[in-house]
Amino acid sequence: MKIYLIKTPELQPESMKDVHELLAGHAGPAVFLSDDYAFDPNQFPFLNKYWPEYRFQHTMEDKKKVFDKDRSVPLSWQELFLLCDHFRKEKNIPDGDFVVLLTMRKNALNWFSHCSRRNIFVHAGDWHHFTSADPRYPIAYQVTENIVQALMCIDNISIPNEFVHEVPKGCINDLCMDKHQVMLKLRTADICESCHKKIQQEGIDGKFVKQAFDIFEHVRKGILGRVTAKQPADPCTLVVEKGPRFLLPDMGIEIRLYPLFSALYLLLLKYTEGIRVKDLSNYREELAAIYHTICQTDNQEKVEANISSLVDPLSGHFSQKKSKINKTILSTMGPELAPHYQIQGIRGGEFRINLPRELLDLRVRY
Template sequence: MQIHLVRDADYPEEEHYEVLDFLTAFDGPVWFTGNASPRPLDEDAVHEEEFEEREFFSMVNFSRKLSEHCLEAPSFPVQRRVSTWKELFRSAAAYRRKQRVPPTDLVLLLTPVANELNWFCALDPANPNNGFIHTDEWEHYVHCSGTFPVVYHVVALALQRALFGSIEALQDGLHRVPLGCVNDFCRHKPEVILKLRTADVCLDCMDDLRGRLDAPVLEQLLNILEGVRTRMLFNQNFRQGRKPSALRITAAGRIFLPDYGNIEIRLTPLEKTLYLFFLQHPEGLHLHDLVDHRAELLALYGRFATSGMLAEIHNRVESLVNVRSNSASEKIARIKAAFVKAVGRDLAAWYFIRGEVSDVKKIHLEPALRTIDGGSQM
């Protein structure tokens, strides 16, 4: 199965990449790809609209959710751009034709433009292999990055495509009373919090899915949902008392925390070079001793550098090992910031490079938890 995530021109490229990075961190038979060039919506099918409070939320439920999750209520009336379902599905279909996407692949348009029925996402009744996801306004529902609910709905639409063959079957199969299942309808939009936090599939829906999806496909999609749940908990500060996760390094040098929802730690090539160097030296060392390991650092950086002439690569490593340069200290600070952002300050302390100014710098995660692809320890 392949799922194409088509970025509307109004959807920020960085957020698009974050969604793709999250999805591709989970191994399995489902492939996720993104479009190289954005496709703008037809402006004739998009209009400005004001949404009043009574239309936007069920405020009885929303007030309760607001107090539970410390969200900020929107200022009404809400100004936003709105498109027709017909135009959103037409955009996905046009991409399918232009790129000659196989008929069974799923094409999903990711757009911050709202839709006339105010849905989070939907599949095209005329062709359920096309669909859209509304990427905006998540700050009104969840206290975390909008990447997570977008990823959630990518998986939800993939599961619903397998479960429901028509719009009539979808309408009959959706849960009008929320259960914490991907098929909750969420007529009152704040109810989406429940299914995002449970990231679950109810027993009845699971029984139906087992007969409609191959086991490896279903396992991968469920693993992604669990990853969403875990990442949202970390972002909402529900992470006290957790033990350190294993640290997995792929052959390409991507860094994951598999026990924390497969969170990926994104570093620049030079930051990655320094980090992997310290992983390979669990005893630690002083920064002024980096110069003695110039060749090892150069070999690592050669694996990860995606651009630059050979002389430029050498110069960057020379700056890293130069005791009169602040390059190594800057990289260590940025590595720390990446881990703190991902898992919070307490858990991050297991992973980043630390030590007093005049002392040995090291990573305190025990070597048994450091692995590379294939199961070997670093």
């Protein structure tokens, strides 16, 4: 199986060379080749203009942006795949081989990448918004991820779908509608159990799977090398935004919690001295009010039932929720930093979050 890397004119040849070197450095049945094929701008007039400063208004982009003729942005998926097909035809590329277009051009849905049959495009720009690591790492990941997905026969347009994870879990098939979520899968270099089964069901060559995971591991190390070097030994500011969203802008990460977990976490952020489980019922009304604001549901019964069991010291629900919150925090930021943000305490005593409150930037009231 051959994988041809090609590019649109605005992408520097060195950038494609860097990505190619990384991919080709891992032996296996997939042979990576790069081709400096120059598209004729008369034949493809949409390649004539390039607006590096064009910005989508939302990071979570699910509405198609209409092509602006004067600025020639953004390109539709059809235009991007048209270039792949043109190259395929010019060079007589067999159907079983992949053609991967690397481009700095924005695409109409603002996706990182996409695959149609065995044509793939990967957006090679803007990675500095998500990581300080060299962009060759996330780009190489995107190339490999799309090949695996194509071989897995995943339809990532029709969601919900068992193999497209809208809630990220550190699997190559995390959807990442919020683009910042992409760093999780790049850092884990992993694949979840159900996707692993699907790989086996589809009979994908084990040697290729190994090659792909060698690449993912290389990417993970490349990215973590930078992250580790940058990581402060001390905790950094936790920003709470509407939602609520728990963000660590200095680290470029987000702690993602379900509403009931968020409500509990917000309550414990508020009471610096901590709360004993047997005293939780004293905070019942406050917890219910926070949870209600987050859920925005009219189902009062459900809110009451969830809160009642959470504050009941005999239910064990506080302990379960605490463990899950702490696990999420650990997997998000690693063992060095997690203790600053986790819920600490021992049975019978106060449970608290030890983060110095001058590092808490609460931008919304709950």
